[in-house]
Amino acid sequence: MSPSFPPPDKSSDAAMSRRNFLRGCAAFGGLTALAASLAPLREMGEMGDYTSKEQFLQKYYKELTPEDMTKVIARIEGEVQRQYGLRPHVRDLKPMDGVEFVYCLNLTRCIGCRKCVHACVAENNQSRNPEIQYIRVLKMPHGSMDVEKGDHTYDAKQVPEKGFFYMPVQCQQCKNPPCVKVCPVNATWQEKDGITVIDYDWCIGCRYCEAACPYWARRFNFTKPEIPRERINPNMAYLGNRPRKQGVMEKCHFCIQRTRAGRYPACLEVCPVGARKFGNILDPDSEVSYILREKRVFIQLKEEMGTSPRFFYYFDK
Amino acid sequence: MITAARNYLVFLRRCARIAFVGDWRYYAWMGALTVVALFGLNAYAKQLVHGLAVTGMSDEVSWGVYIANFTFLVGVAAAAVMMVIPVYIYDNEELHDLVIFGELLAVAAIIMCLAFVTVDLGRPDRFWHLIPGLGQMNFPRSMLSWDVLVLNGYLLLNVHICGYLLYCRYQSKKPAKWFYIPFVFTAILWAVSIHTVTAFLYVGLGGRPFWNASIVGPRFLASAFTAGPAIIILALQIIRHFTNYRITDKALLTLRSIVQVSMIINVFLLVCEVFKEFYSGTTHGASAKYLFFGLHGHHALVPWIWTAITFNLIAMVILLLPVSRGLKYLNVACGLSIVGIWIEKGMGLVIPGFIPTPLGAIVDYVPSLNETLVCLGIWAFGLLCYTIFLRMSVPILQGRLSKANEGRPEIQGDEPLAPLSAHTPH
Numbered sequence: 001m002s003p004s005f006p007p008p009d010k011s012s013d014a015a016m017s018r019r020n021f022l023r024g025c026a027a028f029g030g031l032t033a034l035a036a037s038l039a040p041l042r043e044m045g046e047m048g049d050y051t052s053k054e055q056f057l058q059k060y061y062k063e064l065t066p067e068d069m070t071k072v073i074a075r076i077e078g079e080v081q082r083q084y085g086l087r088p089h090v091r092d093l094k095p096m097d098g099v100e101f102v103y104c105l106n107l108t109r110c111i112g113c114r115k116c117v118h119a120c121v122a123e124n125n126q127s128r129n130p131e132i133q134y135i136r137v138l139k140m141p142h143g144s145m146d147v148e149k150g151d152h153t154y155d156a157k158q159v160p161e162k163g164f165f166y167m168p169v170q171c172q173q174c175k176n177p178p179c180v181k182v183c184p185v186n187a188t189w190q191e192k193d194g195i196t197v198i199d200y201d202w203c204i205g206c207r208y209c210e211a212a213c214p215y216w217a218r219r220f221n222f223t224k225p226e227i228p229r230e231r232i233n234p235n236m237a238y239l240g241n242r243p244r245k246q247g248v249m250e251k252c253h254f255c256i257q258r259t260r261a262g263r264y265p266a267c268l269e270v271c272p273v274g275a276r277k278f279g280n281i282l283d284p285d286s287e288v289s290y291i292l293r294e295k296r297v298f299i300q301l302k303e304e305m306g307t308s309p310r311f312f313y314y315f316d317k
Numbered sequence: 318m319i320t321a322a323r324n325y326l327v328f329l330r331r332c333a334r335i336a337f338v339g340d341w342r343y344y345a346w347m348g349a350l351t352v353v354a355l356f357g358l359n360a361y362a363k364q365l366v367h368g369l370a371v372t373g374m375s376d377e378v379s380w381g382v383y384i385a386n387f388t389f390l391v392g393v394a395a396a397a398v399m400m401v402i403p404v405y406i407y408d409n410e411e412l413h414d415l416v417i418f419g420e421l422l423a424v425a426a427i428i429m430c431l432a433f434v435t436v437d438l439g440r441p442d443r444f445w446h447l448i449p450g451l452g453q454m455n456f457p458r459s460m461l462s463w464d465v466l467v468l469n470g471y472l473l474l475n476v477h478i479c480g481y482l483l484y485c486r487y488q489s490k491k492p493a494k495w496f497y498i499p500f501v502f503t504a505i506l507w508a509v510s511i512h513t514v515t516a517f518l519y520v521g522l523g524g525r526p527f528w529n530a531s532i533v534g535p536r537f538l539a540s541a542f543t544a545g546p547a548i549i550i551l552a553l554q555i556i557r558h559f560t561n562y563r564i565t566d567k568a569l570l571t572l573r574s575i576v577q578v579s580m581i582i583n584v585f586l587l588v589c590e591v592f593k594e595f596y597s598g599t600t601h602g603a604s605a606k607y608l609f610f611g612l613h614g615h616h617a618l619v620p621w622i623w624t625a626i627t628f629n630l631i632a633m634v635i636l637l638l639p640v641s642r643g644l645k646y647l648n649v650a651c652g653l654s655i656v657g658i659w660i661e662k663g664m665g666l667v668i669p670g671f672i673p674t675p676l677g678a679i680v681d682y683v684p685s686l687n688e689t690l691v692c693l694g695i696w697a698f699g700l701l702c703y704t705i706f707l708r709m710s711v712p713i714l715q716g717r718l719s720k721a722n723e724g725r726p727e728i729q730g731d732e733p734l735a736p737l738s739a740h741t742p743h
Contacts, residue, residue: 030351037359043366056442060453130370136676148600148677169676178524184461185446186453202453204446205369205439207379208461214524216676220379220439223370246368247439302675305523 060186061199061239069238072201076242083243084227088234090242093260095193101254101310102194102281102288103265104298105168108316109275112137112159112166116267116276120170123255123266124241125233127225134219134252135170135267145299170267171196171217171252172301172309179209179218188249194310195254197239205247214305218251254278281310288312327723328487332709335718339708342559350701357694360687361436369439372688377680378671380437382692385663387433389544390426390699391515392537392662394471396545397423398508399575405501411568414714417482418556419549420475421706423508427472429699436691460518467511474504479710487713488720512537519670527604528670530593536586537662542579544658546572547651552703554644560711566644573647577636580654584633587626587661607679608669615672617681621664628657 054075059068073090080088117135126132138150142163150167160166177196180188187203190196210218224246236242240256255265259278268276279286291314292298298314339347364371374381400419403409435441446452447465456462478500485492516537519528550572557564594605608618632653640646673679684692712718 033352033355034358037355038362040359040362040366060446138676146600146677147675148603148673150677152676152678178522182459182461182521184455184459184465185443186455187446202443202446203440204443206434206437206461207439208459208518210376210379211671212522212524214675216376216674216678219376221368222372222374222376222439223368245440302524307523 055201058201060202073238076236076238080232080236080243084229084232086229086232086234088232088236088242090236090238091257092238093240093256095191095195096260097192098282099280100192100194100282101173101259102279102292103173103254103311104277104288104291105311105313106275106277106316107165107167107313109273110137110166110168111273111275112139112154112156112161112164113272115270115272116168119266119270120252122231123233123258125227125236125243126250127221127227127244128231129226130222132219132221132225132250134217134250135168136216137166137168139164140167145301147301167313168267169215169217169301170311171254172215172307172311173254175308175310176306178212178214178305178307182208182212184208191239193260195256195259196251197253197256198249198251199239200242200244200248200250203248205249207249209249214302214307215309218249220249221246324488324720325484328484328720331718331723332713335712336705336708343708347701347704350697350704353697354694354701357691357697360690360694363687364436364691365441369437371685373683373685374688375680375682377674377678378668378682380667380671381682382663382684382688383433383437385667386692386695387430387437388515388537388667389659389662390430390433391468391512392541392658393545393548394423394426394430395508395512395538395541396549397475398505399542399546399579400549400572401501401505401508403571405498405505409571411565411571415553415564415568417479417710417714418553418707420479420504421710422545422549422552422703424472424475424479425699425703425706427468427475428702429695430468431472432695432698433692436695460514460521463514464511464518467507467514471504471507471511474500474507478504479706483710483713486716487718489716509538512541519666524675525604525670526601528666530590532586532590532593533666536583536590539579539583539586540658540662543576543583544655546575546579547654550576550651551648551655554648556707556711560715562711562715569644569647570642573636573641576651576654577641580629580633580636583658584629587629603673604669607672608665612673613679615679615681617683618664618669618672621660625657625660625665628653629661632657 052075054071058072064072069092073092076090077088080086080090114135114137117133117137120126120134121128121131124134126134136152138147138152139154139161140147140150142165145167147167147169154161173194173196175190175194177188177190180190180196184206185202185204188196188198188209205220207220210220221244225244227243232243233241235257237257237260240253244250255263255267259265264278265276268278277287277291279288281288281292283289292312295314298312300309300312360371372381372383397419400412400416404412404416435444438444447454447462449456454462454465456466478497481497482492513534516534519525520531520533521529523529550569553564553569553572556562591605591609594602603612606612607615608622610616611619632650635641635646635650635653638646641650668682671682709718
């Protein structure tokens with residue numbers, strides 16, 4: 001087993017010190033190169049979006065005690081104030097008992113004006129650069145519900161155009177949400193009132209939910225969101241429209257900061273033709289209950305996916 | 318106990334030292350890899366600061382070459398079983414002393430896999446949310462949590478098997494069977510599981526018809542068992558060239574049969590998939606149409622996939638002909654299969670799954686320069702790891718680095734400068 005060895009190295013001291021010198025040079029060169037390659041990290045403070053130790057160590061939403069939550073909200077309010085120069089009002093609004101939200105959208109009425117898209121951006125503190133939008137309006141040829149025939153980038157001087165109808169798509173708040181199932185860290189879940197929410201402080205940014213969503217409803221913050229100071233909406237919710245950080249997911253949450261406080265979503269309020277209806281399906285007297293009871297046909301997008309959306313499309317005629 | 322710990326530390330120290338010793342070619346190779354790895358690190362540092370906006374990814378195509386490389390490398394890691402099975406189940410003698418090189422390749426491949434998923438995260442600072450106990454692992458519902466478990470488990474299994482066998486050889490001790498054979502057999506099943514679970518990551522998504530097909534899993538395995546052993550065939554020849562470690566042509570030809578059969582199955586499964594996507598003519602075939610022929614004027618992936626198919630077909634023909642018993646042709650076939658399958662798993666599987674989007678938009682994806690540098694950096698780092706593993710294991714397996722010669726001066730210039738001419742006795 002043991003092979004013969006050459007006689008022990010009898011190199012002179014000079015050769016040894018030369019070798020040590022070379023080793024030293026190599027080690028020094030290597031460390032310098034390592035430091036140089038990490039140099040971009042120096043910009044981290046000003047450019048990046050990794051924040052305080054408190055945020056790094058923050059617990060999962062469902063494990064936060066009320067005291068924890070108070071501290072977290074104070075932290076968020078402080079961050080927003082530092083960044084945008086105004087004190088927001090951040091709340092941790094809980095789902096109400098006996099409430100399950102449902103959205104109905106009248107495709108006969110929708111004219112494709114995209115006012116809902118922009119009202120949503122303004123309400124929910126989405127990044128303006130790059131602009132993140134939760135609602136995508138498809139211009140569809142008459143007679144088809146096949147989204148692959150839809151035009152995402154129509155730019156007409158005047159809407160509606162003859163021969164087309166318009167179909168806004170946003171998070172469908174599924175009863176069986178594929179995005180929730182795939183999230184490896186439970187950073188997104190369905191609440192009692194049917195809204196699927198995201199803990200922006202827990203998401204690791206793997207974008208598996210984005211791949212899983214059959215409605216292309218989820219958006220990722222590929223870089224640090226930019227919102228002009230004067231555009232900040234100070235009425236914020238933890239699971240809703242508080243400003244997000246770089247590297248996390250976001251999406252439509254039925255304007256939690258409004259709807260859990262008894263108001264309508266921003267997209268509904270702005271709609272000039274009344275195409276959007278929103279309410280509590282558990283209340284038989286609500287408008288949405290009436291629509292789902294009385295309309296002969298309503299459509300759950302991609303019903304065959306088994307996702308069972310809480311977002312219904314219907315026609316008047 | 319203390320002596321045992323001391324002995325082990327001496328072993329580790331000597332292994333670490335030998336990684337820094339070699340002839341000028343070794344230094345040149347390692348130096349070049351280090352430079353590329355540092356360029357990759359630099360690119361990743363930029364990505365950390367500016368976010369994934371520095372990549373070519375978008376909300377439409379939200380996974381790109383990072384996940385593509387990850388998928389390919391999981392296959393490479395899984396393919397180590399294609400050496401383990403012949404040795405431990407069929408008692409193949411030729412491969413017996415080589416199986417550890419396959420397992421070490423698996424270790425290096427898994428390290429690369431973990432690096433690729435880490436660079437893909439938007440918030441790598443929150444990786445601890447994944448750790449069971451500390452964070453919130455969505456197990457068993459999320460396939461990604463399965464993947465985290467099986468990949469790390471496979472890494473540990475292989476590190477244990479390789480580390481234990483090498484340390485026994487170092488001590489000139491016979492390894493205790495109970496301490497590694499059960500792990501070897503576990504690793505065989507585990508290897509199949511890592512690639513199956515990775516396939517299920519895609520298969521489980523109902524909203525993506527291109528992935529939501531039961532053939533994806535079998536295709537993953539077939540392509541992995543083609544590309545993996547092909548890489549091992551090339552790696553073994555490189556080891557043979559630079560060391561005097563005994564690797565017979567017969568061993569290489571055993572691996573050839575594996576590559577051959579796997580490639581035939583792989584091409585067959587491809588035919589099955591293409592038939593299903595195109596013959597029925599449903600709108601669910603839009604991604605496949607985009608991939609193979611382009612859709613509504615978008616053709617970004619067409620040249621890629623036809624290159625892959627051409628490479629795979631040429632490789633299959635060469636492998637089927639007797640000429641591939643000659644190493645020259647065998648190497649060409651291996652090279653073509655590796656590149657062909659890399660494209661097929663990356664540009665051919667991950668990207669088209671996103672195009673068109675579930676809402677029908679077509680947005681092309683091209684990896685950015687920064688993204689490419691990160692990928693090259695990870696590959697260089699992985700090769701660096703594999704080279705170091707080989708640098709340590711070859712002298713140990715040959716008995717030149719052992720407990721018996723502890724205290725002797727570091728072996729230097731131990732490798733023959735030219736390949737030994739008579740290393741393949743027939």
